[in-house]
Amino acid sequence: MSRLRWNDPLPQATDLPVLLPAAARLARNSAAQRATDAFSLHLLPAHGVALLVLFLIGCGWAEAQVQPGQPSILATLWKWTPVLLRGFLFNLAISAVAMAAGTIVGLFLGFAQISLLPPVRKGAWLTTHFFRNAPWLVLLFYCMFLLPFQVTAFGMTIPIPDWIKATLGLSLPVMANVSEIVRGAIQSIPTTQWESAASLAFNRRQTLWMIIFPQCIKRMLPPWMNLYAILTMATVLTSIVGVNEMMGLTRQALSAENRSGLLLAFYSYVLFWFFLYCYPIARWTVRLEARYAVND
Amino acid sequence: MSAASAEPIVDIRDVHQSFGKVEVLKGISLSVPKGGVVCIIGPSGSGKSTLLRCINGLVPIDQGSIRVADFYVHKLVTDQEKIALRKEVSIIFQQYNLFPHKTALENVMMAPVHVLKENKDEVRVRAVVLLKKVGLSAKADVYPGELSGGQQQRVAIARSLAMRPEVMLFDEVTAALDPETVKEVLNTIRELAQEGMTCMLVTHEMRFARELADVVYFTDGGVIVESGPPAELFDRPVKERTRAFLSQIL
Structure with a gap:
């Protein structure tokens, strides 16, 4: 006998008892799929090849415009590489901090989304969907301009650097997406696990912590890693609000060089570094997805 | 059984239960003495599994009363109260749910x-x-x-x-198994029953029910059509519906 409960992912699409297990499995899988699909990042080797071609075209184009007496395009790139990589490390630092903060708060928000208390549940739902559907850049601007540039407490004035505000701005959509990942994963666990735990006299908190959530972790890992790769790429947005990360530094390098033709080479070089970092994450995610899909 | 004079450990009276507009149980009454083995048979959708779920409080009932040992199941509201009950009543599911x-x-x-x-x-x-x-x-x-x-x-x-637990409920525990492994599980249950565990089984294993049960209940459409010791119910069913059901499966 199936009964509609809060954690039923979809209404059963069939009334035939024989098909019910299959329908439940389909509904469960589609719920897990939804949680994953929202930020699927499909990086393929072909993308790397395309990037390389773009880079070579950029270099060739720039090389053709080199005036006598100017260093070659590759020498120029090489000269700027230490500066750009320092910027890239900054991108990675922002992504790591935003991911950590967003994940911690997002976990709480995700659990709040399945709370039995309607105000908590609805509040968490609203928060999640607001930050999940707001454009990242808008959130970034809000954080940059609504947060003070310094706080004064106990007679001390502590400045808040721009990059902290930017990181906070990026952690908001991360939080909302993690919240959805958590909710989706919890609801993708069959209700029979809840019943089974209840009949062994586990209370709700124990059931969630000892039985349901441990089973969620492997379902949550691939979408979470996907989210991280997307966040990493989104860190270049912070250049718009004046953070000196790789993108901002590239723009500064270009204006310092003041040469025509460098544009394509430099930006495809930036792209190349991001690809180098995100590609392994994307491949690993795909492998995890495949493995867990079989094991379920 | 000698336990007949003692107070039954499970006492179910006039239980009604419905999912939305569908009334699944339409007044079920039965009791199980301590150490007794009761089998519930009947066609699919007759409310057998629901009845078991009502007994350990997984499914609330609309009307009637259920008592298990000292617990009045229909009066349990909080999780805390239901947890106390479930320490005494175990249910085993068709799909194992490990x-x-x-x-x-x-x-x-x-x-x-x-x-x-x-x-x-x-x-x-x-x-x-x-x-x-x-x-x-x-x-x-x-x-x-x-x-x-x-x-x-x-x-x-x-x-x-x-x-x-004091009472164990078995919800079609062999229905998802192939015929050979059914035997392993039934042997385990047989041992339990012989050791004096109070058991309620919803089952389609008629031979097993005949061998093990003190009383067999035949349910259909949310009511108990007929009940009695297995020898009587299987060999000399009184009701036409019981006869029709048994002739289908025996």
Whole structure:
């Protein structure tokens, strides 16, 4: 006998008892799929090849415009590489901090989304969907301009650097997406696990912590890693609000060089570094997805 | 049975239950003496499984009363109260529902350690004994995914036994198994029944019901059509509906 409960992912699409297990499995899988699909990042080797071609075209184009007496395009790139990589490390630092903060708060928000208390549940739902559907850049601007540039407490004035505000701005959509990942994963666990735990006299908190959530972790890992790769790429947005990360530094390098033709080479070089970092994450995610899909 | 004079451990009176507009149970009354074995048979959708779920409070009832030992199940509201009941009443499901992220031994140990707050080492000793009892000593450290259906079901039985329940409810526990493994599980249940565990079984295994049950109830359409000792119910059914059902399956 199936009964509609809060954690039923979809209404059963069939009334035939024989098909019910299959329908439940389909509904469960589609719920897990939804949680994953929202930020699927499909990086393929072909993308790397395309990037390389773009880079070579950029270099060739720039090389053709080199005036006598100017260093070659590759020498120029090489000269700027230490500066750009320092910027890239900054991108990675922002992504790591935003991911950590967003994940911690997002976990709480995700659990709040399945709370039995309607105000908590609805509040968490609203928060999640607001930050999940707001454009990242808008959130970034809000954080940059609504947060003070310094706080004064106990007679001390502590400045808040721009990059902290930017990181906070990026952690908001991360939080909302993690919240959805958590909710989706919890609801993708069959209700029979809840019943089974209840009949062994586990209370709700124990059931969630000892039985349901441990089973969620492997379902949550691939979408979470996907989210991280997307966040990493989104860190270049912070250049718009004046953070000196790789993108901002590239723009500064270009204006310092003041040469025509460098544009394509430099930006495809930036792209190349991001690809180098995100590609392994994307491949690993795909492998995890495949493995867990079989094991379920 | 000699327990007839004693107070029944499970006492169900005029239970009604509905899912939305569909009335599943339309006034069920039955009682089980301590140590008794009761089998409930009947066509699919007759409310057998729902009845078991009502007994341990997984499904609330609309009308009537259910008493198990000292618990008035229909009056239990809070989780705390239901948890107290469920320490005494175990249910075993058709789909085993083991915890897939825990080994067989951990599955058996979890509830006594975390729910009953018993000493972990003592529970481990007991769990090992229980796994041996269900014939799965060698599988203690294996995860459910690597066990056959019959083995999983026997782990589920050991897991329930670890809580030392007063009453065990079996919800079509062999329905998802192939004919050979059905026997393993039935042997385990037979042993339990012979040791004096109070058992209520919803089953389609008529031969097993005939052999083991003190009383067999035949349900259809949410009511008990007929009940009696297996010899009477199977060989001399009174009601036409019972006869029709039995002629289909025997």
